[in-house]
Amino acid sequence: MQLKTRQLALCAILTALALGLSVMENLFPVTAAIPLPGVKLGLANIVTLFALYELGAAPALTILVARCLLGSLFAGNASALLFSLMGGVLAMLVMIALKRWQKLSVFGVSIGGAAAHNIGQIGAAVITLGDTAVLGYLPILLGVSLITGTLTGFITALLVRAMQNLHLSHS
Amino acid sequence: MQSSSPKLRPTAWDSLIVLAVIVLAIGTAIVFYGGLGGGDHITVTITHRGETVEKVMLEALNEEKTVTIDGTYQLTVVLSRDGVWVSESNCPSQDCLHTGTVSRAGQSIVCLPEQVVIRLDGKSDGPDIILG
Secondary structure, eight states, X not given: XXXXXXXXXXXXXXXXXXXXXXXXXXXXXXXXXXXXXXXXXOTHHHHHHHHHHHTOHHHHHHHHHHHHHHHHXXXXXXXXXXXXXXXXXXHHHHHHHXXXXXXXXHHHHHHHHHHHHHHHHHHHHHHHXXXXXXXXXXXXXXXXXXXXXXXXXXHHHHHHHHHHHHOOSOO | OOOSSOOOSOOTTHHHHHHHHHHHHHXXXXXXXXXXXXXXXXXXXXXXXXXXXXXXXXXXXXXXEEEEEESSSEEEEEEETTEEEEEEEOOSSOHHHHHOOXXXXXXXXXXXXXXXXXXXXXXXSSSOOOOO
């Protein structure tokens, strides 16, 4: 089936794009400019969100898990896998749920996902440290996720709008 | 599977999500920082990979004390009556240095790469803190 091949190719491209974005973000961390531990733009989330809107929930989740596995392989860090998986999967599940609620736009879905991502990562930190002290960062990170979530939502909206004219993913 | 027309412009309902995140942020802030204020009797506990390496009351310090943590990365923690800070670390993220000085109960400095938690607890006249 042509559509299946097309979807598979698109998934692979998006996974590569997400990987590239997260590697780039690690090279130029926002924390260098804003001294807040753990603050990230979450550029790779643009890809996840875009995939959710263009391809659906299952492909988006597949792309996310593939990105997390390959990303931690690139970083050569096993504990990074727990962080990215817990943050990423929780964000994905929240975004899938929020998107089903038709009243929300891509902005609401994106902000919810960004907040869930931070909660998941703090959860991973609590597990690895065996200490709840990191929970103190949650209020700050949640506040920042309002900004980063709006930003990724805005970019995803632009992308989805552009794709509506291209009809690449569903012809 | 595709929703016919995805909403790409912010809707009024989106503000509900924003509100929920704000409420959650304020809620966790109150839980974590609401019970603060007891300025005296602050105990500093430094744990490294789950094990307590240092536990000292701030007011008992007459001069600055440094604690070195040696693992994959090396951290130097300075403790004084005025607070606690990480003065040196060769970890990649440098988050612990960016945190700066902590001096109030409930505050903490966390180093994820080396799994170090520096925690300040108040209201601890006796040895009644149990860290899970």
